[in-house]
Amino acid sequence: MIRDITLGQYYPENSIIHRLDPRVKIVGTLVYLVSLFLFKSFWGYIPTMIFLFSCIHLSKVPFKHIVKGLKAVVMLLMFTLICNIIFTRGEVPLFEWKFIRIYPEGLRTAGFMGIRLTLLITGSSLMTFTTTPTQLTDGLERLFAPLKLFKVPVHEVAMMMSIALRFIPVLLEETDKIMKAQQARGADFEEGNIFQRAKAMVPILVPLFISSFRRAGDLAMAMEVRCYHGGEGRTRMKPLKYKGRDFIAYGVQLLYLAALILVRIFLG
Amino acid sequence: MSIIFDHVTHKYSPGTTMEKTALNDVNLVINDGEFIGLIGHTGSGKSTLIQHMNGLLLPTSGTVYVDGEDISEKDYSKKMLRSKVGLVFQYPEHQLFEPTVVKDVQFGPRNLGLKPLEIEYRSFEALKNVGIGDDLFDASPFELSGGQKRRVAIAGVLAMKPKVLILDEPTAGLDPAGRDEILGLISDIHKKTGITVILVSHSMEDVANYVDRIIVMNAASVVLEGPPKAVFTYAKELEGIGLSVPQVTQITRDLANKGFEISPDCITLEEAGEELLRVYRQRKGIPG
Incomplete structure (x- = not known):
């Protein structure tokens, strides 16, 4: 699996x-x-x-x-x-x-x-x-903090990384569910030549993309209603x-x- | 076509710290043409159980027999099994992907390798059976309402003409009217085609009106099993595992406990209404 x-x-x-x-x-x-x-x-x-x-x-x-x-x-x-x-x-x-x-x-x-x-x-x-991915990005953000002097958007990059990492298991689980839903309708991902197999990915990728866009929109909205405005003045629950x-x-x-x-x- | 679970145990990620027993020594028989409600709290193992019925998951130990055949056998055709046992997952968003409704419904029959004419016929029939009018046939499945999406998803499985239809939480996220509509639809399909239907839900309310038999799961095991009225006599035990009997049953039971001569195990509103009327007339001396 x-x-x-x-x-x-x-x-x-x-x-x-x-x-x-x-x-x-x-x-x-x-x-x-x-x-x-x-x-x-x-x-x-x-x-x-x-x-x-x-x-x-x-x-x-x-x-x-x-x-x-x-x-x-x-x-x-x-x-x-x-x-x-x-x-x-x-x-x-x-x-x-x-x-x-x-x-x-x-x-x-x-x-x-x-x-x-x-x-x-x-x-x-x-x-x-x-x-954990969260600790990892926190650590990276702190280690690279001096780069802020050179106008490198350290916090933004770290936030993007932690969001990407955070969503890997979510999307994996989603892929698993989509694969099962399509398999239940007789889809076959293991047989056939390379073209047939590539074509068999379409029923997985379309729902996956649609749901990622939906999730991205939801997340952006949720961050905005909580007044997220970047790293400036942001404090941490668990400072390193x-x-x-x-x-x-x-x-x-x-x-x-x-x-x-x-x-x-x-x-x- | 029967499905038999013989001492089935299923473990996720066996041998690691994440190991989790999702099914623990489950024994179950599902007969031809039954309408079954599978009830349990979130995480009780319902979804794992139904995924064993069409071979998406195989038991870690024990055997699942479909039509007398062991589905874990190496040369057993999973494709055949999935055309016989149709499984509709909770979220229609997980399976809709084609540009039009009709094409999406045809995905299943097409995978079975049927002739184009047969595929077309089946998709129209299935859509008609779930009450999707032909004005929506060429609409994009992503433009439909939640209830319509769910019906298209059901049609997509029905078009494969399964002998067993399993629905995982078909009413999740629907409003009461949409819920009644979907449940009525499923009940009609059961009556019309006579196929076995397994309805998975966490709500007694949903299934009590329709099913012949209720299977209650808790903590990876089947804990109760029987006709609704028999299962509802275990109200205390059900509450203990986070489930409840339907509200009407609760009311008639409370009335019976207070000394009214009312049957304590009414399941449907109609039944309870009649009983209440009968008791009322009896008390007032009005001849029924």
Whole structure:
């Protein structure tokens, strides 16, 4: 079913990672993504994996759930792997068949990239697993607040993002209902060639678009009657505030980064 | 054509923290030609139950038999099943998509792969059966009123000529007049065609007048089942799960408790009116 897509959907749990300030998690994810590109040898994967797996362990999100989320990007992973294996050139080919030549360098790059991509996706989805969309946009808004000096509409962008994120589950549920209503009338979304399948989407998309426009209109009206006028002077019900654990988390991030830099210097 | 639920359990998102049991060991038999009211509070499992009848959902454990066949079998044709068991969802907005009313009604028969002439005939017949005049045939379904949309949605399922018609909250969001109209229409269809009708509702008021049998659901299980009068004798239990008996039944029951010689289980207004008149005449000594 459509609801089984787990990539990046919030996983409710009460763990230390869930309770961290969203800003810490956003910065942490950025640090982690950058750190993945800091090293050139396989040694670097030891600290990155230890860091990621301890975060996953602390977050109490079941490992099975995370793997399930990865299924959505398997195609992308496979594509990258195959491209790397085929197109990387070296000196002595391991294997030759017609125009395909596979070099040991290709296999090495493919393995390297594969692990890197998997860690990258797992790392960033761990953030969305443990942070609600509202917290996430609040955090982003605060982190990017200095850009207001350069007339960047930070609040508006954050509001648009949070509305978009907020409506993803609503629209998913709606799609599910529409699909069922059409299936009840004998619609078939699984059979036929690509054109027939594309045509079979029309009975889903038309009601979905109409209802999204209706929802957008309703929401705009509801915001207007509550006197929404942008970010100026707007206060929050739950203002973000750093606590002791957040500073500890920043400290851990620094230590992790330092460890990786050491690995880079001494092991390459 | 019968539908049998044999120890059916359904769980959403099994094995995660979001796991939710929507049906818990449900046993049920629905016979040919019955008019059934399925009642329960929001979240009691009604919608999950009806989606098992046309194979939109399959049981996590247990078996659903339609016409004696297990619908979970791998080679069982879901398309066939959906032409036999028609399901009309609560919101017509979820299914209307064609530029004209007629075309929309033809979507179902077209999916069955019928001949063009047959498709046309069925769509006209279905629209006539739900009381949509031919002046609206070429109107856009999005220009219709709420009640009209709902009728077009019902016609869209009727055009597939199902043997069982299931309606999920067909009266939600309608005014009292529109509600009576839709319920009267459904009752007429039942009488005229003799198909099995299952009416899902959270209101006793809605179904009491029309149905032969009431099935009451609460917290993922079937808790009560029987003819309306029998079910309404459990007024206390019904109130306990957030449902109530119809107001007329409540009044006649209160009167009976106060010592009036009135039958305590009147269901319809007419019935109650006659009973009241009879008691009144008896008291005043007016010969009936």
